[in-house]
Every structure is written in C-alpha cells, then in structure tokens.
Amino acid sequence: MTISVYGMTVPIFTRMLTNLLAVMDKAEANAAERKVDTLVLSNMRLAPDMIPFRGQVMIATDHVKGCVSRLAGRDVPSWPDTEETFDELRARIRKALDLLATVQPEDLDGGDTREVTLKLGGKDVAMSGQAYLTERALPNFFFHVTTAYAILRHAGVPIGKRDYIG
Template sequence: MDYADNALATFDNMIGTLQHLVRKAQDAGMGDEVLAVKLAEDMFPLETQFRIAINQLILALGRVYGLDMPMDEQPYASLEEVGRQLSRVRDRLALARKAGGASADTPVDFSLPNNMRFVMSSEEYLRDWTMPNFYFHTTMAYALLRHEGLEIGKADFVSHMLRYAKQPDNA
C-alpha cells in the first residue's frame, strides 16, 4: 500500500467516526442548535469544525487524487446536513481509491487566505498538512459534542478498531 492509499484508509476510518458521532448526537436528541457551541470564545463552533474537516479532504482529493469538487462554503444548517456531507465526501474517497494518487514526489503548491504559501510533495502534503488539520478538527468535533453532554468515549473515536478485536487467548 502506498502513501496515498494509506491516507485514504485513514480518512475513511475517521469520516466513519464523524458519521458515528453525528448519528449518536441525533439519537441522543441533540438538536441542530448544538452546531453553534464552542469551547472558547475565540474558536470555531461545532458546525465549522465539521466543515473544515470535510473541506480538508475535499482539497486533498483535488490536489493529490485529481478529483476536484467544490468546497463546502456555506454553513451546515442541521446535523442531518452534516451527515449527508460526510456521506458525500466518503463516496468521493471510494472514487479516489480507484483513481489513485499522484506520485509521492509530485509537487503541491498552495496558499492560505493570509497569503502564506507552501510548496511540498504530495506525500508531505497529506502527512504534514492534511492529516494533522483533519485530525484536529475531527477531535474538536468530538470534544464539543462530549462537552455538550453526549455520552461518548475513546471507543467512539476509534470505533473502526472493533473490526480487529479478538477474544483474549485465556478467555
């Protein structure tokens, strides 16, 4: 498995985590007003944490896998919409698996809104930019939901690990 395949597997696992968290919030009766919560006044609300996590993948799908799609610019109005957008990007991850990624040394050149510019290889871009940013916003979504009283724990964050669970040898 090359770097691009590994990244897609990780993204797929964690999109699954976000989908799980959204379903759990809905099942617990959390309303759409939860999308406005913040941990601190100077941080983005839950809705934006979801949207940035998704947009990090949308950008990577274009820059590394050649699957351009529009970023989500408008705030999500409901948990249901967040769930739909997560499904949409997860479907695109499946297409990226078939398309394959750029070679590891293909340059990725991008600028941030503050005019800071970065040039790195596609492998470095996924490893050093996309993955940390995606995990940061995924973790913030988890923390915000937990802070709002959703009963979740580490097993909810890494629920994809259940497929590897085995009975202990001495059981």
C-alpha cells in the same frame, strides 16, 4: 513496509468520517432524551473564539476533498459552507465519503512526489505531496475531527475513545 498514499488517505478518512457519523447519531439521540435542539450542538464551541461544531465538520471534510484531489492532480471540488443542521452536516460527510469511494489506489500513485501549492498567509507555498499529506492535510483533518468529538463530549454526549476510534 511502505504504506501507499492511498493507504494513508482513503481508508483513514473513510473510517474517521464514518465514526463521526456514528458519534453524531449518538449526539442526536442524547439531545432528544434531554430535549435539546441539535442546532444548539451544531453551534457549540469549546471556547468563545473557536469555530463551532458545524465548522469543524466542514473543515474536516474540506481537508478530505482537498487532500485526495491535490494528491491525484485534480481540481479541488468547491462545496459551499452552508450546513447548519445535523442532517445537512451528515449529508456533507456522506458527500466526502462518496468522493472517497471514487478514488482508486492508482489515482494517488506518485502523489507523494507531486508538487502541491497552497495559499498560506496570502502567499502561494509549494511543497511535495508527502510534506503536504503528513504536515498539513492529516494533522488538520485529525484536529478538526477531534475537536468536533470534543465539543460533543463537552456538551454531555456519552461518547468515549471507542466511539472516536471505532
């Protein structure tokens, strides 16, 4: 069985971003119980040299918009990275979900063979859509969603694998 580019992107991104919203709801409720400001959670990191929770959310959503746009042969929308609060981060996730809701399967037809050019290390690097999807976009997306989850778990939010997977 062959899975389409659409099947490897839109449903997966939608599910994981929806799960991230639910995890954030649990984190906010837990923070309220413990009388912790969610700005503390937004700025938490697993290590001093890591990007904080808010950055993980921004980068995960950047990979969503970048992936579906590039594979559809469209310009990648530009979103300012200014979100700090949980409400602002939720709005960004919903913006990504809204973008995904506009993508139709036929928009991504041929995306696996479309050439995608990324700026990596200051250089333009061209690759097939399939290589971009499987070697860059999906791994990066999952890395940042997983790290966002791990930051909240490390902060004591009572979440588990079922929350992550949905």
